[in-house]
Amino acid sequence: MPEEIQTTQMPNAEARPDRYDPRTIEEKWTAQWANDPELYASEPHSDKKKFYVLEMLPYPSGALHMGHVRNYSIGDALARFMWMSGYNVLHPMGWDSFGLPAENAAIKNQRQPKEWTLSNIAAMKKQMKRLGFAYDWSKEVTTCLPDYYRWNQWFFLKFYERGLAYKRKSKVNWCPECATVLANEQVVDSCCWRHETTRVEQRELEQWFFRITNYAEELLKDLDQLEGWPEKVKTMQRNWIGRSEGALVTFKLDGPAGPHGDSITVFTTRIDTIFGATSLQLAPEHPIATDLIAGNAELLASVEELMAQQRAAKEVGDIGAIEKHGVNTGAFAINPFNGEKVPIWIANYILMDYGTGAIMSVPAHDERDYEFAEKYGIEKRVVVLPRRVGEPPAAGQPETNVLPYSGTDSLLINSGEFTGLPVQEALVKMAKFAEEHGFGKATVTYRLKDWGISRQRYWGTPIPMLYCGKCGVVPVPEHQLPVLLPENVEITLAGGSPLTRAADWLNTTCPRCGGPATRDTDTMDTFVDSSWYFYRYTNPQLTTAPVDTKTIDYWFPIDQYIGGVEHAILHLIYSRFWTKVMRDLGLVHNSEPVTRLFTQGMVIKDGAKMSKSLGNLVSPDDMVARYGADATRMYTLFAAPPDRDMDWQDAGVEGVSRFLARVYRLIAQNPMANCGASNYSLGDLSPQGKKVARKLHQTIKRITDELNGRWHFNTCVAALMEFVNECYAAPELFASPKPGVEQTFVSDAQRKLVLLLQPFAPYLAHEMWTMLGEQGNLLRAPWPKYDPALAKEEVVEIVVQVNGKIRSKLTVSTDATDDEVKALALADEKVRAAIEGKEIVKIVVVPRKLVNIVVK
């Protein structure tokens, strides 16, 4: 039916089938989906392939931003595609809802954190539903509710039983802005990860720690198995774990023992160079250093200065640029390998929190030691040959050059009984020698530190520990869980944990002796919440255990995790650690939580990441109101490949919206009943019909390949646009197909277009699905298959080059042989003009692509 006739018949604009009105369509379906909780529900199903697709859960700040929309649009497209591909899909969502912003809001707006958080959740959930994301809300997890955080406490007790949770006094990173402790992972360039310009201070506090270092080796080793993870993330984790193989060697002091003992233990990765050690260097805070300078005011002052220099360098975040300074203590230690006395120095570039806080200095073979020795005139003694094993000495080069060659494939010299050994062998033998003689051993050091989880904050999981005057530290018995977070507590940022002021809650009885006891007033780092939430999704209402192992066995590991790269170390290393502990507790059987990880790019506007402070935010609500959820979502997929940063342009959404309107009109002008058969052949169609059919099947192939492969959804959308353009090139075909095969084809093409659209623009797809008279659930309709016979072109354009320059183009049958193509090319007028009078050296034929005639 011609468009203009239809439009004049329509009583009101809203219902005009030539007018795409996303708002009416989307609100209708939002309501319908809300009434159908089974739609996205997924339960374990023994005879169905599962697919667990997960997007990182948001912090309920109050409103979604475009970064969220992009993240969830990627995951949703995948989930929808996998459903249509026949998988049993788990696609849950939840709320990482403990944390400081709720407390700030409480102070600022006089609202309770709980009320503030829950109302934010309600608002954001509504936004998500309006955007049409296909989440199974029956699996929703809200980490700030006792249903969830009681299991944090349960895990804490299990960790404690296993010695994986312990308390110690330690120097901690303190953010004055947050008024709480930060984990090492939360300190970025010496500043708070939340307050990027706030310098972190060092404070001494009693803290609970999780012994993640017990798993350092496994966390490192298992990275090799994570083939579906970006190399970049794995590299960041490897750097963070920072494994270093070496040896500990103990040097006895050449003098009386002080309060901190009579020896210095150094960590070295080059024990083979120990005969070249001409001094020891201690960190300014090293206990022995304290002993050695005690009572010497001059030394004390110098060391204070070294400490200040180190602190300053750390604050700038560039300890690497520190200018080396040191002081000679005048004391000596004995090198246990040769009995030599070596001077003990204190230096500003030695870090107390790495290794043992003490090194042996070998100026001849270490650049840093060289620099230091140059400055202070310390002897440089060569103990490794300046060349590889088997290499003859270079002519004119001294056999014992300082800093000659830093490789470990050389030979030792001047090293007592170890002289002549290759370095690699010496490393092993000398560590063994030290161990046999009781002054050292081979060891491995990590940069990774235990995870400090105590936070002096209110809005978090209470740590389930008690302090009894008689019994000391006592865990809350399991049956008393949860330790509920008390409500209506006065919240201030200063003055330690607000929980210290909740007297009723704070004072309790000791479960061991029945005497008075007080609760731990700290709460857990929120990264505890996000370390295992994805397990809880599988069975969020379970009251007897954190998870049901059988259910986990079905769903895990997560097939696809999608989120920002900013979580490469924090969240993603904690989650891996937690999984390994859960495995050791017998709760899960997988050792890694995530098979494939995808890190999407940021949303950029006007050259910078969208942020409130820059004022370049684009509100998803505004976009949805103006263009609809489908257009907004589809644009986030269209603007760039999902792993790259995308540049937001309002006009771009409009373009996508126009495309959706074109799709709508294409089908709405003449929605056809299901003709059943889809087995037409090209020969039955008109030339126009053939072109459309070919394009359709090529489009199916392109989109299917992308969804199964590299995920360049931008080209999927482009492919859909190309197909629709092809349809518009033959306007009568869709408007009034001829009875018979043509109608069958158009009916089929309409359906396939809707199916292909579903992952990217679900609202419009559902609307058109019913418009076509289909009753079944579109989300479970089978993904269309492409027919290679239909996708194949009959003729192909061949480029003819002469010496690599395009001279002509030929249209030949796809089945033409190389010789036929060659003959056609040589017969071509333009080609003949180009090669006239020249000798043909060679003719290259690339089937279905080109001919290159090489002449001279």
Added chain:
RNA sequence: GCGAAAGUGGCGGAAUUGGCAGACGCACCAGACUUAGGAUCUGGCGGGUAACCCCCGUGAGGGUUCGAGUCCCUCCUUUCGCACCA
């Protein structure tokens, strides 16, 4: 300093294994339909050129190849990660 990724029209981006550079979209220009158009449809749109043929063109320079955005080398720029870790 070390390592990784990237650099293509006015803009976002395409070109999956070396084979027509610029798909698709935005912006812009012209036309059609219209009382009107910020709707819709049609066409154009890298640069040089009045235009055709043609020449040039994927950060710069070299190389391999019949043929290079794609592979190799050197350099430049941007982004990210690491950086006295002994």
